[in-house]
Amino acid sequence: MGATETWDLDGLKRILRADNLRPEQAHELAARLAEPPIQDVVALVERSDPTRAALVLRLLSRRRSIEVFDALDPRHQADLIGALQNRDIYEFFDELDPDDRVSLLDELPAEIAEALLRQLDPGESHVTEVVMGYPKGSVGRRMSPEVATIYSTMTAAQALEKLRRSAEDVETIYAVPVVAHDRKLEGFCSFTEIFTADDDTRLAEIMNPPVYCRAHDDAEDTARWFLPLDYLALPVVDDTDRLVGLLTWDDAQDIVEEEDSEDSARSGGSEPLQQPYLSTPVAKLVRSRVVWLLVLAVSAILTVQVLDVFEETLSKVVTLSLFIPLLTGTGGNTGNQAATTVTRALALGDVRKRDILQVMWRELRVGLMMGALLGAIGFCLAALVYGVPIGAVIGCTLLAVCTMSATVGGAMPIVAKSVGADPAVFSNPFISTFCDATGLIIYFLIAISVLGL
Structure with a gap:
């Protein structure tokens, strides 16, 4: 078949x-x-x-x-x-x-x-x-306002009849919010609970305490905490606790998938396509990437400026230039690892804006331990080939760069969220550029100090 x-x-x-x-x-x-x-x-x-x-x-x-x-x-x-x-x-x-x-x-x-x-x-x-x-990005913008009106004073038989009549006109009948006559949310029932109850049982006797969100809540944050609950739908209420709609499980899943795709694209230095790749016009693919390439090209000038400033140092010890790709690559990768981890933690609600100092302290220790390990290896290898002074420069630089990159990489997504920017934007591209420039400054300052240049 x-x-x-x-x-x-x-x-x-x-x-x-x-x-x-x-x-x-x-x-x-x-x-x-x-x-x-x-x-x-x-x-x-x-x-x-x-x-x-x-x-x-x-x-x-x-x-x-x-x-x-x-x-x-x-x-x-x-x-x-x-x-x-x-x-x-x-x-x-x-x-x-x-x-x-x-x-x-x-x-x-x-x-x-x-x-x-x-x-x-x-x-x-x-x-x-x-x-x-409702504003873009809010739950109200993604909810379905077509909901069967089921009152707590109804019997199970009355509720089933109401659901039968409205089944074609509402988003779902399998998750049923129960309201008072002024539409204030009072509880929540599954279709199974209503169907298996005795006909004369009132919904007030079988309904569950309501789990709900508000229409102006952030759609992504709401979807992420709603999905693990394994409910078919989530009631949406206004500021006066009146029912205005339902956020279904599949809509919540779509929200999370869209946000994850957007974060993935932006962390790689492009804009999300928001449609299948093969049906996307070539011009749109170019537009989704070219702006970020221009931004990164301009920001990379910082690295060139740093090299220009320390040109005299490089001319005295040409060997130092051999290690530039190693040090900048290690710093960028360390920062990207920290930023990716913290961005994901922000999305899942594990980390909040007020946790920035705790995150920085944690990443500083992680970077210090990784830097000590990589620095020791770098010292041994560089010292064997180029002598102890060069080995000391490489070892100390790896220690400092890893510590700095992890700390900054962990803090940047939180800073971005605090100022209303997308944390993913501050991830890989910008952190790599930042760590390249600052890593080179650290490298040459340590070289000048250790080698007496």
Whole structure:
């Protein structure tokens, strides 16, 4: 079965690559698109340019085309908007959940976003605008406002009937917030608890104490503490504790995945693509990288300036230049290790901004121990080949550079978070440049002192 599906997908790709698609090929393509699992069709769309991807969506059945479009990243959806016909656009947009609509609208030009909003019916337009009313990065921006209203005074039978009637209109019926008549959150029930209870049992008797978040809470922080709880959904309340929506488990997982991808990209000196690599235009790939390369190129001038200042020292002891790559590389790697560890701890909530002194003290000791070990090895090897004085310079420099790099690398992500910047931005690229420049200064100062230059 797997081999047949793979062959079929390869055939689809060959047809899509054709410059001129004949009518009989379109019929063949439509027939083949009805066969593979939905995830294979999503993969096909993600690997196609917008024009061909739009063609695939038009040839799918209505249900499958909506499922495929809904599975795409918002940035990819936005790229497809220009290649789709107006009728297709409105249909796909109307079928999206309110939070997914808002994510797509954030990627579109204002005039297109306004046109899409105008074509929604009043009810769908209202719930979409509710989500759009919350700031970007907040839980409210990622929640679903479509929630079944279940009261604590209801019996299990009444609640089941209410869920049955509203199942098609709400995000989920498997995690049920229980509210008072003024919509203040009172408790939480699973569908199983309601289904297995006696018909005349009131929800107030079986509901659990509510675990909830507020609509203005940070989406990433909330998602990270919510996922390990293994709940299907998390009630979202406003400042007066009234229920305004649900954050589902899969939406929380998407938030964490997006943030991890963003941190990974920025720690490597580029911007996140926010859509599959093969469907990303080359120009967009260039834009995601070139700014950071320019920033790093400018910052690397610091290293050149340091070498220029100590040019006379290098001319007296040329041997010192042989160890520059070793020392700068060791300092950068040490700082990157510390920064990556602390950035991850910040994301998981293990470290907070107020812990900066504790983190610096901890990383200072880690750097000191690593520096002592590497310095001892460096001293022995350099002393055997170039003499004891050079060995002493290398050993002392490794000790100082590792201590400095670990301390600074551990502190920078916390400093970044304190000033509202992304901790990942202050990770590998900037720390490497910083440690290169300061490491060279330390190196030449120790050399001048030990060698009497």
